Amino acid sequence: MLTILLTVSVIYQGHAAEDYGRDFVTAFPENIAYYYPSVLTNVLKITALHANTNFHVIYNGANFITGTLNAGQTQAVYLPSEVEEHQLGQSSKSVRITSSNDITVFSISKRANSVQTNVVQPVTNLGQEYHVPFLNFTELLLMLNDYNVSDWVVSSDSSSQAQTYNYFRVLIINAEDKENTVKVTNEQSGSETSVKLSPFQVLQMKSSDSLMKVTAKANISILLTHPCLDTSLCRCTMVVHQLRPANLLGDSFLVPPSYITNNSRMFSTSDESVELRYGSPPLTGSEMLDAGSSDFLPFYQQLTMGFSNISASQPVSLRLMGVASLMDLIPVSMFSACYLVHVTSVTKSEALLIVETAHVSDVRLDSNTFGSSLEWNDINGTAYSWATVDLFLLMSHVIWHPSSKMAVYVLEKMQTSVEYGGPAISINKEPDPSGCLVSPAILKVSDQSVSWPESRQYCMQKGGQLASPSWAAAQRYMALELTKIGAKGQAWIGLRRSLQTMEWYWQSGQVFSFFNWDSGQPVNPEKGMCVFVKMEPNGSYTWGSARCCSSMKPMCFSPPSYLSLINPFG
Structure with a gap:
């Protein structure tokens, strides 16, 4: 069984009900180090849902490539290495994708043994308010690794170049074709900073020492990123996490016990106090979190004992943190009936499915029904079960259900056996008995x-x-x-x-x-x-x-x- 929490490099985005649209904007954060002597590959996979779909990829404000796709066709677009954003401050290194019909966009970045994948969200899934958690870089290394990193952590008098890798970064993208004012508030000190961004401009800044509240007059996208986290195997691994806007959160979550390891943690971020309730009778518990808290949840390791369902007193984003990964769980309210999967691994790839127990036998992979052949595991106290299925390497798949909503995560292994992956691409929230519906009658x-x-x-x-x-x-x-x-x-x-x-x-x-x-x-x-x-x-x-x-x-x-x-x- 693969463990999703031990990843080399992974982007996890705010996962709304459906991940398709006609207007996208993204960026490629620094992977390992911009000066690292290894070939960098930045790729967009664009999939059309309808026939005769024209698309445009715009980089640095100029048209980079155009094309026309048939329904169900995917085209890989390779971007120059200069697209990688490694400097703090403002830049024009955003990548915009527009189309005449609905498409999905999937990004891949590879450098040496570090891989990132990202389901790029359409602008319609972005928002104007975000809560950025505080992640203590040194504390994370000590907690999530099995060795003492005190000799490795950069001291205050070290070189400026080394210092740039001793904190997380916040990358903010103006998603609109107009000037946008962004305000960043430190929730602990109350200090505020306002920045004006030109259309599709990028701002990269250091993360704060407490919860940051980021608001804007128009839609923005936010990535929380670190280019090079160390692991117990002395590998430099990238972590990137695309935050959900405050209007796309959830209050009910399911956690397969297989996700839980000694080297993983869970935390929740909210600008208000929130109560998290976990488990089902007779195994129940609760935890009250203070406003602005990003602390790891103390009950996380108990989830293996049957506390796998979690509910919140108000909508939150529930995140899993591993040695080199940061991931949003898909709220039950955002489960979908159909997902698109792009496999990028040459070693091993599998899908982790969470499906209503009464309907597990009806899950489809492309045109094949395979649910009854899987080993399903009940999620205690819920009407759901989970299972994994191997995927064909370097292929794309459609995973769908004719009558029920579900969650699908893609778990992959690199040649170094380190894992990466994330939520699959949601195509339609509503089930249809005939297939993965992209347009109704x-x-x-x-x-x-x-x-x-x-x-x-x-x-x-x-x-x-x-x-x-x-x-x-x-x-x-x-x-x-x-x-x-x-x-x-x-x-x-x-x-x-x-x-x-x-x-x-x-x-x-x-x-x-x-x-x-x-x-x-x-x-x-x-x-x-x-x-x-x-x-x-x-x-x-x-x-x-x-x-x-x-x-x-x-x-x-x-x-x-x-x-x-x-x-x-x-």
Whole structure:
């Protein structure tokens, strides 16, 4: 069993319900050291959810690359090494990604034995208020390692270059195309600093000696980072953590006992006092945390004894800290039904799943049902279980559930056996029995009245076709949707007679076996070859036939689309 808390280098972001969008901004913090004599690779993996998706990658204020992707296609974009941000202060080293349709963005940074991966959040998931925890660098090394680091910790009279690696950094990105004023408040001393950032500008500063409250007039993204944490194996490892904004927190969490090790800790950050309750009867407990506290939770090691569910008196961010990792748990309220996974390891990769116990057998990996073959473990006192499944190396996968929401984490190993990973890319919060839904079915009636052939052409230009209620369930769906919008009048549907045989056929190619004719319908062929529906909310939405040149409203239907990867090795 892999342990997610012992990672070489990892970014964990604020994990909202869904991770797709059309506007993203990110940055690449320093990995190990900018002067380290090893090749640095910075990559973006961009995956399109819809066909004909145009995207742009903008670096340092200039267009870097453009491209067009099909639905389910992933393209890797390699960025120059200069994108790495290692200096304190303001810079223009942000990377912006925009697109014409919904996409996901996944970043990878590699240098020597240090790897970072990040599910880049769309701007719609960012916020204007963040709480930055205080992490004591020296205390962390002493607590999370099995050796004495007192001789290694840099003293106050050491060189300035060494000093830059003796504290955590806070990297703030202006996510808007306008000037943004950012205010940083030290919650202990009350001191405030205000900085004006140009559009998409980056500010990197030292972390404070207490909780920092960061507010802005417009959306920002914040990364808490350290380029080089030492481990017991004398490896230099990177830690990066993308904070959740104050409006995207949770109050209920599940912790698989497998996460808990002697060299890991848990902490919660809030600018107000909060009570954490853990466990279920008869194993229960609680802890009251002071406002601004970032201390490690004393009950953490007890979670292996059956206290694996945690609830908070108000929304918080619950974080796990390991030898070289920092991770947000996914709140139960943010569980999703479908996730995209990009595997980056050449050694070992697995997914850790948290699923409702009653539905564990229905989990799908791509097109395969595999839940019943896994070894599931109950999370005591809850309706959930957890399990792990091996993933194919250097591939992408879709993990989804047809009827239940779940949490999916990706756990990977480097060639040095050190682990990294994080939450998978959330695609849809709601389950669908047919797959990983990226766009629902759409039924729309035009305001224009045109002929049947013109209606057919109109719907095709809109990316759909004339509605074809060719079976009872489809008729019920159509009636329900038309009732919702209060549609009235008559509208063409995709049924007509063949000019050669006079037989009825659906434009969609489905077999004609179901019908809902109105009384006295259909009329003789010479009076009507094409079919319309009577839109009467209090009626049965019955059908009739009329001359195809008659003017009626087009009723267009766009079927649902599901995520299917067309280049999983891409």
